[in-house]
Amino acid sequence: MSPELHINLANLRSNVRFYKEMIKSNVEISAVVKSNAYGLGITKLVPALEKYGIKIFFTATLAEAIKVRKCSPHSEIFTLNGFDFQNSDLYLEFDITPVVNNLLEAKKFTEIFDQSHKTALQINTGMNRLGFNEKTLVDHFDIINSLPLTLILSHLACADDVPNKENKMQRDLFSRLCKNLPNTRKSLSASHGTLLGSEYHFDMVRPGIGLYGGLKTNGLKQVIQIKVPVLQDFVIDKDMQVGYNFTYKAKKTMKVATLAMGYADGLPRILSNRGKLFSGNKSCPILGRVSMDLVTVDISSLPDTPNHLTVFSPEYHVDNFAKDCRTISHEVLVNLGERIKRIYSE
Amino acid sequence: MSPELHINLANLRSNVRFYKEMIKSNVEISAVVKSNAYGLGITKLVPALEKYGIKIFFTATLAEAIKVRKCSPHSEIFTLNGFDFQNSDLYLEFDITPVVNNLLEAKKFTEIFDQSHKTALQINTGMNRLGFNEKTLVDHFDIINSLPLTLILSHLACADDVPNKENKMQRDLFSRLCKNLPNTRKSLSASHGTLLGSEYHFDMVRPGIGLYGGLKTNGLKQVIQIKVPVLQDFVIDKDMQVGYNFTYKAKKTMKVATLAMGYADGLPRILSNRGKLFSGNKSCPILGRVSMDLVTVDISSLPDTPNHLTVFSPEYHVDNFAKDCRTISHEVLVNLGERIKRIYSE
Structure with a gap:
């Protein structure tokens, strides 16, 4: 997956x-x-x-x-x-x-x-x-x-x-x-x-990034969305830790999900404990370090565990994501990994 | 190139x-x-x-x-x-x-x-x-x-x-x-x-990164080197600027070279004005922003313009490079782009 x-x-x-x-x-x-x-x-x-x-x-x-x-x-x-x-x-x-x-x-x-x-x-x-x-x-x-x-x-x-x-x-x-x-x-x-x-x-x-939805400007539309499959969900108790070097420790009982996207796929490691994924408009904060092939997020705010989360939302544009990665949308796009399946719709 | x-x-x-x-x-x-x-x-x-x-x-x-x-x-x-x-x-x-x-x-x-x-x-x-x-x-x-x-x-x-x-x-x-x-x-x-x-x-x-030269440990050897072709060299005068948003301004006359590697190839944009490339052991500081397909460096210290520079040196390991990119060698390796030709030697 x-x-x-x-x-x-x-x-x-x-x-x-x-x-x-x-x-x-x-x-x-x-x-x-x-x-x-x-x-x-x-x-x-x-x-x-x-x-x-x-x-x-x-x-x-x-x-x-x-x-x-x-x-x-x-x-x-x-x-x-x-x-x-x-x-x-x-x-x-x-x-x-x-x-x-x-x-x-x-x-x-x-x-x-x-x-x-x-x-x-x-x-x-x-x-x-x-x-x-x-x-x-x-x-x-x-x-x-x-x-x-x-x-x-x-x-x-x-x-x-x-x-x-x-x-x-x-x-x-x-x-x-x-x-x-x-x-x-x-x-x-x-x-x-x-x-x-x-x-x-x-x-x-000679437009480039503007065509591909990387500019947040009136009149230009988003072109990409990334769906990330949920591999596993579980409940962690207060003081339990998440991910490499245990950089996240739970402050209370929470429901977490581990998903099949990591920095090899273009979810940069700099998003560790800072980024988020989405279920519709609801954000699910990244917990701990982003791994090479996996990321764990807090899904406590969701009523059920979804089959997938997304990287962008209607309000969270490629450009917002890039800012959270301390870069520009160009670098975000070109870093999307080979394992990600490209699906084109008219 | x-x-x-x-x-x-x-x-x-x-x-x-x-x-x-x-x-x-x-x-x-x-x-x-x-x-x-x-x-x-x-x-x-x-x-x-x-x-x-x-x-x-x-x-x-x-x-x-x-x-x-x-x-x-x-x-x-x-x-x-x-x-x-x-x-x-x-x-x-x-x-x-x-x-x-x-x-x-x-x-x-x-x-x-x-x-x-x-x-x-x-x-x-x-x-x-x-x-x-x-x-x-x-x-x-x-x-x-x-x-x-x-x-x-x-x-x-x-x-x-x-x-x-x-x-x-x-x-x-x-x-x-x-x-x-x-x-x-x-x-x-x-x-x-x-x-x-x-x-x-x-x-x-189950070793991974250690096999591929990403750990700086006694007994483990470097496995990779990246050769980056020089596309152009020129002299810039004091106060001339380099790259996107003119984030570098020359303090004196200097010789610079532009090379065919950018963040699409795995030279992260975070190395803008911070990273370096090498000619043997001599380091050539990156000037201004790393572009998608290009990087400009200071070659004033070199006697001639070389055909290529390298990303690592005998003293500057993948792990050092990763630290300059504020990440770990795993992320450096998996971000090396598809345009880079892989050449294997026994």
Whole structure:
């Protein structure tokens, strides 16, 4: 008995529509599907997203891009983590467009490919993570300008922080650096950046987490729920202890249940004695340490022992869960383990 | 370009030998291989462990047990998370022995199977997670006694805390409760418990994390190393910032590198501005936030930009890494992502 990850494709469709309605008709919408579509499964999500009108996909790695191609014969596919030039034949074979992030990759691209295979260019507008900075762009403009570019992109560092003036600074720098490459599509914004307004949309937006229900924003719907089977229930008396290192001691007689989800499945150990599971809207606090494959919770408030509890509730969003894990919803999603069965509903 | 997880099977063999030398000749050694052999891969680890003399395996779930059976036709395989009686036919088909954890499972077992299919029994000696407590054992001894038992087991809560008196209390309770079921093998200890001494070994020990190099103990060897490819290097000036939300600002000119590993791969986001990667023994501090697929580090102290850095060093063990992640090595191992290529060496 293992947890089930229920993925609501109707709500995924609604979130695609939310982003489509936010952008002008001449702006393209793509989807970021790296890390196995944020843990939800490339092979099911990519065909669904295509059905909802998305024709452009971004992955991190070449291996992921090939996985996308195998379930999407006609889409445009980009690899954000650069041009893996030692495997250049695979870009041709699977029609993958590399994002060239630095001078070495640009040189290798021009050495290996003719003008018929397109490439994208990433510009570093301040994150100092990947991409060309201004000086390299200027110093090597001849090489850049000779690339068969189909897209120029950059990435906002603080898009989740709406009033942060860095957003405008990155946008203005992006606009200025793109001026010398006028006839190519431009893209700056992912899920949060798109919400900043049309001056951040350029020619293409690239939502990811927002599509998958990881943003708690008016108009975006939850996409996932996790059902966790109850394996055993029992009554513990006052002063009895629970779990590794006996970090929980009962203050009174209580009814507890042990469930088939642990940190190997993506219920992080940091939730020990802090997290909760749900029966509808009723919360069941986690008692003691989360184990690798198991968690024990207090079900004293429930009239009966249910067959399963859930990880989220109508009021307890993926984003709330992430905060309790002291992280962001992205890390929650990509940590959902392989043992969890993915179940898709329309 | 993705990280590589290098798994040293010679050191795995050495760790098996370590545990074998610790136990008497009449004590059996098994291996816990739940959660895909702690992230290292059941299909490679189980045949290797068999070659090193292990003939008994423990998984959490039935699905994992079937995966073990498919690469190990003759071993004894137990499912720790109980008897999944709705799939009882699979226990027969794949010759899997369920660990019966409660009365419902015991009753279902006797309803479904005759005496030819064996079962194991888990006793709750204080963790209050799974298993029969004393009262249920006594009240329903007729049912328990009618089970075709091949093993009785329990689990220590505080075995990593050697002087903790709870260890002896759990052991003594286990001995006492087993007295009424004398002709069955008994097992109490996993990796840490086995180190407590022969009075904790009973008839079988069940190491897991200790085999995989997750315990920092004299005599146990490191089993894994992760090589992370460098994607890009560049120089940043004083006051330039790095990564999401610009949480790092350079105090001076420095050389940085961005590498192809992020929290989706098991480099937890909690290491943002706190963790480090290595070039040999030289540490390269993580700058700014760890991203989903990328991490940026300070390589100013290195003479050249290397092709890759490593996650561990000869002095920086999996256990040290886990402490920096504010968790234990078990969670580190099971969080290593699917994108990481597993490479096995003898």
